[in-house]
Amino acid sequence: MVTVLTDVRRARHIAEQVPDPELPMLTLADLGVLRDVTVEPDGTVVADLTPTYSGCPAMAEMRAGVAARLRDAGFGRVAIRTVLDPPWTSDWITPEGRRKLAEHGIAPPNRAPRRPAGPVPLDLSPTRRTVLCPRCGSAATEETSRFAATSCKALWRCLSCQEPFEYVKEI
Amino acid sequence: MSDDHVYLSLAEGHDDSDARWAFGTGFEDPLYGVDTAVPEGLDAAALAADCLALGDDALVLAQRLAEWVTRAPELEEEVALANIGLDLLGQARLLYSRAGQTDGTGRTEDAYAYFRDAADFRNVRLAELPNGDFAFSVLRLLVFASWRLAHFTELASAPDPVLAAIAAKGVKELAYHRQYAAEWVVRLGDGTAESHARMLTALEAQAPYWEELFAAHDVREAVLADLRQVLDAAGLPMPAVPPLPGQGRGGGHTDHLAPLLAELQSVARAHPEATW
Ligand SMILES: [Zn+2]
Numbered sequence: 001m002v003t004v005l006t007d008v009r010r011a012r013h014i015a016e017q018v019p020d021p022e023l024p025m026l027t028l029a030d031l032g033v034l035r036d037v038t039v040e041p042d043g044t045v046v047a048d049l050t051p052t053y054s055g056c057p058a059m060a061e062m063r064a065g066v067a068a069r070l071r072d073a074g075f076g077r078v079a080i081r082t083v084l085d086p087p088w089t090s091d092w093i094t095p096e097g098r099r100k101l102a103e104h105g106i107a108p109p110n111r112a113p114r115r116p117a118g119p120v121p122l123d124l125s126p127t128r129r130t131v132l133c134p135r136c137g138s139a140a141t142e143e144t145s146r147f148a149a150t151s152c153k154a155l156w157r158c159l160s161c162q163e164p165f166e167y168v169k170e171i
Numbered sequence: 172m173s174d175d176h177v178y179l180s181l182a183e184g185h186d187d188s189d190a191r192w193a194f195g196t197g198f199e200d201p202l203y204g205v206d207t208a209v210p211e212g213l214d215a216a217a218l219a220a221d222c223l224a225l226g227d228d229a230l231v232l233a234q235r236l237a238e239w240v241t242r243a244p245e246l247e248e249e250v251a252l253a254n255i256g257l258d259l260l261g262q263a264r265l266l267y268s269r270a271g272q273t274d275g276t277g278r279t280e281d282a283y284a285y286f287r288d289a290a291d292f293r294n295v296r297l298a299e300l301p302n303g304d305f306a307f308s309v310l311r312l313l314v315f316a317s318w319r320l321a322h323f324t325e326l327a328s329a330p331d332p333v334l335a336a337i338a339a340k341g342v343k344e345l346a347y348h349r350q351y352a353a354e355w356v357v358r359l360g361d362g363t364a365e366s367h368a369r370m371l372t373a374l375e376a377q378a379p380y381w382e383e384l385f386a387a388h389d390v391r392e393a394v395l396a397d398l399r400q401v402l403d404a405a406g407l408p409m410p411a412v413p414p415l416p417g418q419g420r421g422g423g424h425t426d427h428l429a430p431l432l433a434e435l436q437s438v439a440r441a442h443p444e445a446t447w
Binding site: 081082084088118120144146148169171 | 257321400
């Protein structure tokens, strides 16, 4: 029993340190895509991962990364499970993850909209979203494109320091 | 890694232990490690047919959106349309994988995408219409996203937990797609005389295909409410044109689907054993 507990803790620690392929300054734990790590009675380490977006091309890379690090650490049996429910939300990015994003010039996401179950209303009024410039901290910023180099980011620019920057979309 | 041939080194280790970025075929199952049991009492064949049709809608429109790459009016719009296409492609992959698990054939996503002919596709015809101009494409995207969003919202409580989870995830993405398209329809409808006229032309051309959407999934009220809201803001009228008979869901397609598939499938069919 003691060994199992130690194994879980060690396996969890290793899986948590795996970097995200698209935002390498974040670990999978920072990004909130590593949902759980458990050890089965037969010693198999099971890591639960959830994709950020349906089309996220990094999922296979993440799976391979976690499995390889665990095997390197001596865990002979490793299984990766994909968890689709509940769907990933940017709210799962940890405070540490948010700090690292800002440090690397990427604005962390605002809180995702709380929506009751049921139809999603369409809102055509201008979006009131305050995004602070990760470079100078100014709130005088504007969105230039809702889509950027990866699904999870939008393009913004700062009106104070004139620098463009990326913003992780709230979803 | 071998240095002598860059593509060789990319292709090395194309297996579970060392998966790298995937390029074409031979992707890992996107439902890898998901509990894939079908709940007791559920009609697996009907579930598979639903997943296939919804996967086809997404794959075909993703291909049309990809055609905008290098041709969009501005780089930002190109990136947006490509991202939206990638989301839909991701939905298609999940849905095809679910279809393969439930229709009894065990087919992979590649088998559905690359090795079926036009008559076997079940997408609605709206998805396959050629892109036309930017006005035509954003109007199509608005109606498609609104329709799929309304249907996925219902599917999020579907009895099959895998389909429900795919839908719940898709809802978040589709809300972004609808928002993007709605803002462009308003901008063009409420823009210059030229952009307004182009939106009118697009409306007249596409409205005959809307009835088919509601026959497939009865979310008419939700879609028309979105459309009314957008068209009002855009200063555009709700078109009054009779529906065009026919059902892509029944395998009846326009002449535009076969050439789209020919391009999509050409490499996979020329080299059926290859992974890249
Ligand atoms: Zn600034």
